[in-house]
Amino acid sequence: MAAGSSAAGSDLAGYDGSAGVMVDTNVWVDCIDPASRWHEWAIEQLQACGERAPLHVNIIIYAELLVPRPDRRALDDLLDVYDTLRSPLPWACAALAARAFALYRERGGARHRPLPDFYIGAHAAIANLAVLTRDRSGYASYFPRLAVLAP
Secondary structure: OOOOOOOOOOOOOOOOOEOOEEEOHHHHHHHHOOOOOOHHHHHHHHHHHHHHOOEEEOHHHHHHHHOOOOOHHHHHHHHHHOOOEEOOOOOOHHHHHHHHHHHHHHOOOOOOOOOHHHHHHHHHHHOOEEEEOOOHHHHHHHOOOOOEEOO
């Protein structure tokens, strides 16, 4: 989540990331792909984080994981191995994602539609979740107070 006048989500003063861990798509992809240089790290992090707090995915992460191979049963089985909760995207994410996207555009971002990571970061912030990802800078740039677990 973000704090300060130049960041999205400055109204989330109570955020501390303690309610669980939103697992970003790239971590699941690394977990699935034994050829990934991050494969072992991803598995270790999923296990360690899952022992400390509930793991979460939202519909955006779920959809991204279905793009390369649309096998819902296999995806559900993988998520179930780590007792991953399928968390609904709260409506409050819309405003926070929009603020983060506006900041992205102000900083020269070229895309014209909000990117999935803005929704994922906003969801984590609104739900008081940390984010497990390989993309620390992407989240930290627009959600500076977001608890990010990354290499």
